[in-house]
Amino acid sequence: MRLASLLSLATLASIGIAKTPGCGRDIPSKYPKAGSSESLSLPDSDREYRLFIPANYDKNTPTPVYFSFHGASRDMVEEEDLSQFSNPEFNPNGIAIYPNSKNGYWLSSPSADKSRPNDLDFIDDLLTHMEETLCIDTSRVYSAGKSNGGGFTSVIACNATVGSRFAAFAAVSGAWYDTADMKGVGPCAPAKRDQGYPFLEFHGTVDTTAPIDGEDDAKLPVIDVLQTWAAQNGCGDNAQPTSNETIFDDPLVKHASWDCNGLKGIVQHYRENGNGHCWPMPVGQV
Template identity: 30%
Template sequence: MFSSSLPRTVLCLAGILSVAAASPCSAKSSSGCGKALPAGQTLGGVTSINITSGGLERNFLVFVPPTYKTHTPTQLILSYHGGTKTALQQLQLDDLTSPEFNRDSFVVYPQGINDSWQGVPGVTIDDVQFTADLLDYVQGLYCIDRQRIMATGKSDGAGFCNVLACDAALSTRIAAFAPVSGAYYVDTLPCEPNTVAIPCSNARANIPLLAFHGGNDSVIAYLGGERKNACLPSVPHWIEAWAARENLGAANNTKPVAADTVIYQYSRPGEPNLVNLVYDSINGHDWPSTAPNADNENAGQAPTSFNATPMILDFFAKHPLTQLV
């Protein structure tokens, strides 16, 4: 699956690549439209790339979809690994490079410093800036649809998706978010999981969100609590805070997804199912999949009755960014 090319190193400085730059194709096109794939990269292949961000050398993997055409603006999905995990392990977990589920979208797997992400207590690395620099680089290299930049992740990586959704700049650049088994730390104690104030500086009031969490998650408890000298809000409180933030009200539509699984959907006129939580009462700290994966093969775990990956891809397909900045 990996290309034979050596990792490339580039220096990303503010202003070299502009997010607003567009090719003659359309306003939604990135500046990489029309450029040939770099030497050694292939359709359907994965390449490791290094850039400099915040004075640090950073790394990410890029999956080029097998259907990619250099003049066609193409969706890009960011997928963030869990704590103590790696970009490669996230690629092997999320199935977003599987031809069964995805043949049409770029997938970028950023690597956290010390396998961790901003938002986790004690982490001081500016991963928000890394994400912005990474997007600048990738949009300058490939034909990326600026209206279809999406983000997902697992555990600490899912928590970082929340950090991005709550960032004034990145919340206007990333169209939709799908965190899985997320750790949504709030830097405060004592911890009141059902009432803790959750800070957020999102610059959009219509951020599409599809979250997943298991009722038997023994790592990031569904009901929240103190962890790493910080407070994890209960997942119901966290999703209700997002619904309130987007003026969706407290009422939700509850629908079955599969055995032991429901989805809570918050909507408003003209924007159905904008904020959503998929709750599997028996799932643990897993990326939900009906097939064996690195999560559900652990002791005490098992495949779920549904697959998160096609649900995420379907959600992303329905929620492009409606206004470019």
């Protein structure tokens, strides 16, 4: 996934730059130096994450932040390598954070630890910690994830407390489950905000891990998720895309977009013909 896709979507949610308590402070000694990444633990907890700070980080300049959530049975190190959010070619200016799940699964998955770890509190606390220690632009905090991590991104967006702190949400090959009755998740009830909830999803047509059309009663069809977010943004139930066009012929890639409540392209989807359970990359890149 190209960060440009998420950024273009996120412009719909811009609410103005707001400095955090970490502005003006030197990078903490335990953090990675600018231009590198490091695995860390959230203070006073057993939760881990990996942090990347861009080479051009300025302690006096509010900086965007990208959260990137790994898939089921994966981890933060693999997600950093997969998403390339620490690669200055794709992300020259933003802080990247790769949280680690408990036992390999995020809260949105039925396979998450039976103790139901409070991943939402973890992300809320982690973002607060980042704001206290680094100079962050609170209007440009984004959430993205692969597979189970993509499903968890939607869970974050649905939470009025944590979701309201993020500007936009993106999922790659999302594994979508009905979480309304899941302990620790509940029905989707995002906080109301004028700028809406920008939501972006990429999916391959031959994905057998998280099939694009769903899987029995286990995984939801992608269209159901997209229509849910269109409804949350004011389009009404079962709204059809405002536009649906072919943007690439070989392989065939289609782009669907929903305009809702005066917000153009607030929900978007890229359907990749022939792609499986993978993270899309620019044409010509392996």
